[in-house]
Amino acid sequence: MQSKGYAALAGNSHLESFEFERRSLRPDDVALDILYGGICHSDIHQVREEWGPSLFPMVPGHEIVGRVTEVGSSAHKFKVGDLIGVGVFIDSCRKCENCLSGLQQYCAEGMTGTYNTLERDGSTIAFGGYSNNFVINENYAVRVPGNLALEGVAPLMCAGITLYSPLKHWNASPGKKVAIMGLGGLGHMGVKFAAALGAHVTVLSHSPSKKGDALAMGAHEFKVMDSEDSFKELHRHFDLILNTVSADMPIEKYLNLVKVDGTLVMIGLPINPVSVGAGSLIGSRRSLAGSMIGGIDELQEMIDFCGKHNIVSDVEVIKADYINQAYERTVASDVKYRFVIDSSTY
Numbered sequence: 001m002q003s004k005g006y007a008a009l010a011g012n013s014h015l016e017s018f019e020f021e022r023r024s025l026r027p028d029d030v031a032l033d034i035l036y037g038g039i040c041h042s043d044i045h046q047v048r049e050e051w052g053p054s055l056f057p058m059v060p061g062h063e064i065v066g067r068v069t070e071v072g073s074s075a076h077k078f079k080v081g082d083l084i085g086v087g088v089f090i091d092s093c094r095k096c097e098n099c100l101s102g103l104q105q106y107c108a109e110g111m112t113g114t115y116n117t118l119e120r121d122g123s124t125i126a127f128g129g130y131s132n133n134f135v136i137n138e139n140y141a142v143r144v145p146g147n148l149a150l151e152g153v154a155p156l157m158c159a160g161i162t163l164y165s166p167l168k169h170w171n172a173s174p175g176k177k178v179a180i181m182g183l184g185g186l187g188h189m190g191v192k193f194a195a196a197l198g199a200h201v202t203v204l205s206h207s208p209s210k211k212g213d214a215l216a217m218g219a220h221e222f223k224v225m226d227s228e229d230s231f232k233e234l235h236r237h238f239d240l241i242l243n244t245v246s247a248d249m250p251i252e253k254y255l256n257l258v259k260v261d262g263t264l265v266m267i268g269l270p271i272n273p274v275s276v277g278a279g280s281l282i283g284s285r286r287s288l289a290g291s292m293i294g295g296i297d298e299l300q301e302m303i304d305f306c307g308k309h310n311i312v313s314d315v316e317v318i319k320a321d322y323i324n325q326a327y328e329r330t331v332a333s334d335v336k337y338r339f340v341i342d343s344s345t346y
Contacts, residue, residue, distance in 0.1 A: 001031065004346040005131030006323050007057045011049040014324045017346075018057060020127060022135045027074035030138045032084060036317070037129040038063025038155040039339040041185065041246065042269070044327050046116045050271065054116050061129030062088045062114035063157040065150050066343070075138045083144040085303060086129065087157035088293050089113055090140050091120045102295040104140075130323065132346045142300040145307030152312025155185065155338040156303060158293065159313060163190040163242065164302040165294035166265045167197060170240050174198035179234075179241040180219075181254065183210045185330075186244035186267060188314060188337040191217045196309045202238070204254070213336070217314075231257065236284065244268050255280045255288060263287040313338050319345040 007018035025031055043060035045051050064086040068078050078084055089111040092099050096108035105111055112120055115128030144153055163186060172178050178199040180190040187203070194201045195218025202221040203214040211222040223230060234257045241258055243249065246268035255264050255276060263286065266274070276288055294302065306312065314337045318326055326339040 001133060001135060003127070003131050003133050005059045005127070006320055006346070007059045007127075007130070008047045009057050011054060011056065012047070015047070015060075015130070015327075017320075018059065020057075020059070022127070022133065023124070025070060025072045025135060026137070027072045028137050028139065029072040029135050030068050030075055030078050030084070030141065031070040031133065031135050032066035032068050032086075032141075033133050034064055034066040034129055034131060034343040036065050036151045036154040037061045037131070037341045037343055038158065038313075038315075039323070039326055039330060039341065040155075040158050041330055042158075044330060045269075047327075051269075055118070055125050057125075058116055059127035059130050060115055061131070061341075062086070063154045063159070063340075064114075064129035064134060065144055065153045065157070066134060069133070071138070077138040078141070078143070083146060083150070084141045085144050085153065085157045085299075086114065086134060086136055086141050087161060087299055090126060090136050102297040104295045105293045130320070130341060132343050140296060142296065142303055144303060147307055147310070149312050151317050151340050151342075152315050153303070153306075154340050155189070155313035155315065156306060157299070159185050159189050159338060160193075160306065161294040161299050161302050162186055162267060162292070163244070164193050164305070165298055166242055166267065166291035167193050167199075167240075168298070169291065170263055170265065172197045172199040172240060176200065176239045177202070177237060177259075179204050179238045179257065181241060181243040181249070182245040182268070183207070183214050183337075184244065184333060185313075185335070185338040188213070188217055190242050190244060191219050192311050193305075195219065196305070196311060204241075236260070238262060241265070242267055246270055248272050251288070252276050252280050255286060258284065258286045260284045261286070263289050266290040313340075315340040317342055321345070
């Protein structure tokens with residue numbers, strides 16, 4: 001399958017127009033024309049090799065929504081014309097305990113990422129969603145409700161599930177006090193989901209200008225964490241805190257805002273290690289945890305939940321030739337709240 005997209009040809013390089021071939025359909029595959037592809041901050045980290053060496057050429061992108069154009073001879077989950085989504089991984093071992101229990105993101109042999117990795121055959125570089133089409137095993141794609149604005153659906157495949165999964169796992173629900181650290185591409189989805197799940201939602205931010213947006217998205221409170229008094233006011237206040245910030249943060253100070261038996265979940269990926277004194281955990285039987293996306297069943301559950309509650313990401317739609325500028329603006333936190341590429345512009 002002939003494909004057009006944008007790729008980084010070397011580490012820390014600008015992305016440029018790129019033509020390549022995707023594989024022919026295998027029996028269990030589906031092909032799709034990509035309609036929209038989201039830009040995730042992790043795309044930038046990998047292009048710039050901030051998480052270690054990457055594979056090049058690299059076609060980034062793991063927030064994909066499109067329409068099925070062809071199905072393999074044994075495929076039965078989708079039909080031509082269906083709207084489907086593809087997220088952060090495209091395969092896994094399918095036989096380990098985690099895969100068999102629907103936790104493919106924690107595959108014991110390692111999930112196969114949508115890009116910047118070799119496909120399961122070990123010889124082919126996986127190319128991502130900054131392109132006009134895609135091929136995937138049908139069991140690693142999800143059905144998209146037709147009532148949602150598709151440009152806002154694309155980021156749900158990563159940003160959405162990244163917040164939905166821990167909110168469900170740690171039982172965000174009526175009567176629970178949930179805090180979201182940061183109101184960016186991840187955080188704004190946490191606010192929408194936590195509010196829809198019935199929790200009392202507080203945004204913890206360093207940007208007073210985002211208060212109006214946070215409240216409009218469903219937050220009940222907005223706290224600017226700019227002084228020691230801010231932290232004293234919220235001491236042992238929350239059942240659950242989700243840290244969506246990738247910058248270095250004084251995590252121990254935020255951990256002390258968690259109630260007895262509460263949890264602070266790391267979702268953002270700071271470059272430097274996190275340091276926490278044991279006393280902050282022991283003194284209130286608190287937990288410091290982490291969470292990464294969700295499995296295929298949970299991804300489908302999330303997108304169905306979005307369809308029921310009309311939840312999508314707040315996005316700025318761009319043409320493909322604006323990707324490099326979008327990268328710079330993403331790093332500068334100059335987007336509300338996710339860039340999405342119109343895939344008809346490749």
